Amino acid sequence: MASSSASRSPSTSQAAARLSQVSHHMAASASSSSADVWASTPQAPADPIFALTAGYQADSFENKVNLGVGAYRDNEGKPFVLPVVRKAKQILAADESLDHEYLPIAGLPAFVKATGKLIFGADSPAIKEDRVVSIQTISGTGANHYGGAFLERFYEPWLGKSKADKVIYVSNPTWANHKAIFNSVGLTPVDYPYYDPSTIGLALPKFLDFLRSAPQQSVFLLHACAHNPTGVDPTRDQWEEIAAIFKERGHFAFFDCAYQGFASGDLDNDAWAVRHFVSQQIPLLVCQSYAKNAGLYGERIGALNLVATHAGSSPGGAERLRSQLLILQRQEISNPPTFGARIVGMILNDEAMFGEWKRDIGTMAGRIIAMRERLHDLLVNELKTPAPGPNGWDHVVKQIGMFTFTGLTPPQCKAMVERGHVYMTGNGRISMAGINDGNVEYVAQCFDKAVRGTL
Numbered sequence: 001m002a003s004s005s006a007s008r009s010p011s012t013s014q015a016a017a018r019l020s021q022v023s024h025h026m027a028a029s030a031s032s033s034s035a036d037v038w039a040s041t042p043q044a045p046a047d048p049i050f051a052l053t054a055g056y057q058a059d060s061f062e063n064k065v066n067l068g069v070g071a072y073r074d075n076e077g078k079p080f081v082l083p084v085v086r087k088a089k090q091i092l093a094a095d096e097s098l099d100h101e102y103l104p105i106a107g108l109p110a111f112v113k114a115t116g117k118l119i120f121g122a123d124s125p126a127i128k129e130d131r132v133v134s135i136q137t138i139s140g141t142g143a144n145h146y147g148g149a150f151l152e153r154f155y156e157p158w159l160g161k162s163k164a165d166k167v168i169y170v171s172n173p174t175w176a177n178h179k180a181i182f183n184s185v186g187l188t189p190v191d192y193p194y195y196d197p198s199t200i201g202l203a204l205p206k207f208l209d210f211l212r213s214a215p216q217q218s219v220f221l222l223h224a225c226a227h228n229p230t231g232v233d234p235t236r237d238q239w240e241e242i243a244a245i246f247k248e249r250g251h252f253a254f255f256d257c258a259y260q261g262f263a264s265g266d267l268d269n270d271a272w273a274v275r276h277f278v279s280q281q282i283p284l285l286v287c288q289s290y291a292k293n294a295g296l297y298g299e300r301i302g303a304l305n306l307v308a309t310h311a312g313s314s315p316g317g318a319e320r321l322r323s324q325l326l327i328l329q330r331q332e333i334s335n336p337p338t339f340g341a342r343i344v345g346m347i348l349n350d351e352a353m354f355g356e357w358k359r360d361i362g363t364m365a366g367r368i369i370a371m372r373e374r375l376h377d378l379l380v381n382e383l384k385t386p387a388p389g390p391n392g393w394d395h396v397v398k399q400i401g402m403f404t405f406t407g408l409t410p411p412q413c414k415a416m417v418e419r420g421h422v423y424m425t426g427n428g429r430i431s432m433a434g435i436n437d438g439n440v441e442y443v444a445q446c447f448d449k450a451v452r453g454t455l
């Protein structure tokens with residue numbers, strides 16, 4: 001029972017007073033420190049793509065269209081679960097033997113072994129000579145992060161150099177996250193010329209000159225196929241020219257391959273540039289993502305593949321690289337996640353399922369190519385919309401993959417969003433995946449009015 005202060009002994013009441021003083025002091029210092037410790041944290045800007053989606057979601061206009069998001073949609077505008085992925089999930093769900101233990105640090109062995117073959121080809125000299133070191137990553141973003149971090153630590157020409165000298169050249173423009181990722185791992189991203197706004201195409205001569213004049217053994221990020229955001233890819237002849245300069249100058253190719261199969265509908269075709277560079281013995285690594293080509297955006301399944309100078313554990317050998325990649329993985333995520341690796345591992349290792357996957361990829365790529373043709377036809381033949389470049393609207397059908405760089409100016413893009421309710425980024429990029437039979441005419445009409453200044 002609580003006693004009144006009058007009935008306490010002097011020493012008890014002194015102790016109580018001291019206790020109250022101490023707890024008051026503690027509360028005061030806790031509140032002052034909690035008020036202070038984050039005081040200088042600035043408000044970061046919202047991610048532009050996700051902000052665009054939020055704007056779209058808040059818009060009540062009936063015919064609104066979202067061409068900002070980089071995820072495939074079916075002809076009804078819905079997310080698409082690949083039939084082969086659905087099947088793999090059913091098999092996994094029925095398999096009572098599967099547990100929830102940690103994966104090995106490098107990832108699910110069946111996946112890790114197969115993923116390198118997908119990009120390099122089973123008959124690649126690098127695979128046959130055991131020079132490929134693969135590790136499961138948190139999708140393509142994680143692969144880019146590890147690729148940058150690994151070079152930062154171990155790329156021989158950079159040893160002992162400062163951040164300012166660890167330059168990774170990235171195409172102008174490039175996927176918005178590249179620069180942030182490379183900066184975060186201690187590299188300095190610097191633009192190289194890639195896109196020519198006057199032709200809405202590749203700035204090949206400037207790109208080649210830049211490659212020639214960059215210091216020897218420079219590191220260049222290359223989009224293996226379906227360049228994001230422009231949709232402008234070099235042709236095979238142009239890749240050969242690019243590779244020849246890499247070889248001559250000893251440059252390192254950091255391939256980011258987020259769209260294998262998604263670009264042309266053919267997995268091997270989309271890996272052509274990577275395989276050509278391997279055949280030329282150009283030092284390289286490849287980041288892979290299964291977000292787009294398997295529709296596994298949320299499962300975060302990807303891989304980083306390094307090509308070692310030779311197999312084994314002597315200097316430059318695959319085993320040395322592998323041992324360091326394991327350390328990197330352990331520090332960052334300890335063990336990679338299981339679910340996506342099981343799905344992709346199953347598809348890559350089962351001949352029938354692999355065939356089904358190729359058909360599913362064909363469905364996605366085919367729909368996008370059909371929408372390019374329809375949009376082009378509407379603009380050129382029906383609406384006779386003035387073209388933004390010297391080659392008419394050909395870039396709509398020539399560009400490849402999920403994105404089209406339309407050539408629209410920033411004010412035209414703004415009008416598309418604000419008056420047309422067609423959500424697209426201010427650089428003129430649209431995601432073809434957001435276009436379908438139900439909205440292609442409306443989108444074309446908005447384009448037409450935006451270009452004529454009547455929207």
Ligand SMILES: Cc1ncc(COP(=O)(O)O)c(C=O)c1O
Nearest residue numbers: 070139140141175228258289291
């Ligand atoms: C060029 C490029 N690299 C990497 C990624 C990373 O994608 P994810 O982390 O979802 O696999 C993307 C996604 O849009 C991309 O376009």
